Amino acid sequence: MKVENVLQALGTVQEPDLGKDLVTLNMVRDIVIQGNEVSFTVVLTTPACPLKDMIKTACVKAIHQLIGNEITVKIHFISEMNTNRTDPEIVMPKVKNIIAIVSGKGGVGKSTVASNFALALAAGGAKVGLMDADIYGPSQHIMFGVRGERPLMQTVDGKGMILPLEKYGIRLMSIGLLVDEKNAVVWRGPMASSAIKQFITEVLWGELDYLVIDMPPGTGDIHLTLLQSVPVTGVIVVSTPQDVALADAKKAIAMFGQAQLKAPVIGLVENMSYFIAEEATEHRYYIFGKDGGKRLAEEYDIPFLGQIPLIQRIREGGDEGKPVMIGEDMNAKKAFLDFAGNAARSIAMINANINTEKRAELVVA
Numbered sequence: 001m002k003v004e005n006v007l008q009a010l011g012t013v014q015e016p017d018l019g020k021d022l023v024t025l026n027m028v029r030d031i032v033i034q035g036n037e038v039s040f041t042v043v044l045t046t047p048a049c050p051l052k053d054m055i056k057t058a059c060v061k062a063i064h065q066l067i068g069n070e071i072t073v074k075i076h077f078i079s080e081m082n083t084n085r086t087d088p089e090i091v092m093p094k095v096k097n098i099i100a101i102v103s104g105k106g107g108v109g110k111s112t113v114a115s116n117f118a119l120a121l122a123a124g125g126a127k128v129g130l131m132d133a134d135i136y137g138p139s140q141h142i143m144f145g146v147r148g149e150r151p152l153m154q155t156v157d158g159k160g161m162i163l164p165l166e167k168y169g170i171r172l173m174s175i176g177l178l179v180d181e182k183n184a185v186v187w188r189g190p191m192a193s194s195a196i197k198q199f200i201t202e203v204l205w206g207e208l209d210y211l212v213i214d215m216p217p218g219t220g221d222i223h224l225t226l227l228q229s230v231p232v233t234g235v236i237v238v239s240t241p242q243d244v245a246l247a248d249a250k251k252a253i254a255m256f257g258q259a260q261l262k263a264p265v266i267g268l269v270e271n272m273s274y275f276i277a278e279e280a281t282e283h284r285y286y287i288f289g290k291d292g293g294k295r296l297a298e299e300y301d302i303p304f305l306g307q308i309p310l311i312q313r314i315r316e317g318g319d320e321g322k323p324v325m326i327g328e329d330m331n332a333k334k335a336f337l338d339f340a341g342n343a344a345r346s347i348a349m350i351n352a353n354i355n356t357e358k359r360a361e362l363v364v365a
Contacts, residue, residue, distance in 0.1 A: 001067055003031050006038055009066040013058045016051050017349050019358075022059070030076075038063065039074035045082045045348040046126070046209075052077055079125065081209040082351040085231050091200055094207040095129070097233040097347055099266065100226065102256070104248025106217035109271040110238045111139045112318050113308065114214040117236075119325035120333075120340035122169045126209040129164065131199055132174030133226065134216045135192040141176035144168065145321020151177055154204060161204040168326055173203050193225040200229055210347075218248075223255065227263055234266040234350050236305065236343060241270055241292035249293075253300055266346045267303035267359070268293055269339050272310040276331060284309075303346045303359045306339035308332075 011023040022028050022042065031040040042055060060073045083096040092098070101114040111134065122128040132140035141147055144167045151173065152163045164171040175195060205211060213232075216222050226232065235256050239249035249268065256263045270293030274284040287310065297304035308314075311332045317324040324332045349359045 001033055005067055006031050009062045010059060013062050016054060017345055018352050036070055037072040041076045041078055044077055044079040046079055046344040082348055084351040091230050092205055095205055095211045096209050098211045098230055100213045100215050100232050100235040101238060102215045102235050102252050103217050103238045104252040105245060108238050108240045108245055111214050112314060113238050113269060113271055114212055115140060115143045115323045116325045116336045117340055118170050118212040119168060119323055120336040121210050127207060129171040129205050129208045129211045131211060131213045133196055133213050133222060135175050135195055135222060138174045138176035140172060140214055141174045143318045143323055144172055149177060156204065162202055163204055171205060173199055193221050196222055196225050197229060232263045233347060234264040236266045237268045238271055239268060239293050240272045241289040246292050246296050249296060264350050265302045266343055267305040268297045269305045271308045273307035275310040301356055301360050305342045306335060308335050
């Protein structure tokens, strides 16, 4: 057995999303052969890759079939986050992917989804930041249990920079950390937009694989400011299954498809999809309708990233400052981990210039 034999075998293993073999994609490194044992490293495009087991099985099978069943195969996985940024020197130079979480209307649980999405990405090994851009109704400081805390300042190259707080492994910045929450933020559009620009240019985010931005509901000034100020990788649309929410979700999808904005839609996630009672977890109650988000994703040919159930612990976790991804409710955690895995795949495909039709095949049951 030689290195060439191993490369030839692994050249038959395709990366499921990118559509090319691992060798062509330069995903195989550090091949070491010792007798009947071969070890090598596979470089994934995201730490949150949900296809790791599939790739591992395919590699072992290829080596056994093309070299020999007696070979012991040891595979080590690492990740090198891909990015489509061509202008890293402009803003947030060390942030590889900027993800906006949007909704057409309020009340669909966008902030809850954003907080647990950030934590689910971090659970896969990614470096994650969370920016609360909902200036008029910030909530991430509450959901992360940092009410009353204030960020520190640090001078960098003669300029004062805000240090984001760190909680549960996430770098966090919110207007709720800078103003008294008893006072309403009564700002006109330009003032709110100025605050967002400050979060972009005057916060020391550092090196991140993902910066998740919790956007205000609707379509307005802050959305325009953000997309015109930073190279957003893409947007994730949050909706609930009922028709009223879906009608507004359509507006959000349409907004980000406009020529002057043109941010790719990573996909749609359906929140409050069904209710699960703690005493009867095998039963699902579709209180707000069934599969509305899935049908909308199919209509617009965008990836459907998953369904988040209506579980009491999700609400309680946000109120208590301990998001459900930090807790022990496995039904809720699995839903967010599946959603984050599908989103990470779609982001990797956007960065690799895979078309919408291919990404839409991410639809989950």
